[in-house]
Amino acid sequence: MPSDDELATADMVGTQLMRLVRLLERKHAQYQADHPDAVERATYILLVHLVKDGPQRAGTLAESVHSDPSTISRQVAQLVRLGLVERTADPEDGRATLLAATAEGRRVFEQNRRSRNERIAALVADWDPADRHLFADLLARFTAAFDTEVAAAATRS
Known part of the structure; x- marks a missing residue:
């Protein structure tokens, strides 16, 4: 069972991921409006x-x-x-x-x-180079874990 601190961190991550998805969807919709063959x-x-x-x-x-x-x-x-x-x-x-x-x-x-x-x-140009690399590494790690979960859920279905 996750601790309260772990759940609070997960909530922050989840909130930011939802925000990012909405921003990506908005950006993609704008692109498609400007490029009819997109x-x-x-x-x-x-x-x-x-x-x-x-x-x-x-x-x-x-x-x-x-x-x-x-x-x-x-x-x-x-x-x-x-x-x-x-x-x-x-x-x-x-x-x-x-x-x-x-x-x-x-x-x-x-x-x-x-x-x-x-x-x-x-x-991320104004980020410290170490922060850029850390972000890339952590995002790759999170995405791999998420992909593993999606694949496992598909096999359970």
Whole structure:
């Protein structure tokens, strides 16, 4: 059972995470309003996985993002329409299809990644370098723990 101090700290973290999610959603909505061909965040995450992890089947992609195949199918269709992802035959099983980022998909990913990194770097530019590194390490640790919890909950369902 967590102590009162642990619960108070968890409440502060939870409150700030909710605030951050709302800010991210607002920022994304503004971006989509300014860019009519912008991809939904959930769909963009698929492109990120395909660029970083290489070509893969839709089922593997669904597992990677903890989503169901029907949702993945709809999102992949949008990425294909935009020319960011292509479907190719699986060389190991010609009946199966692999999804792969196109050259345009990789370009869009890199452009978005660079823009994101520049915005974040500007936000923490006046922080002590040790604080920036500590924040990055702690955020990665928290995200990994959260990912583990999500995966465990999915297997219990």
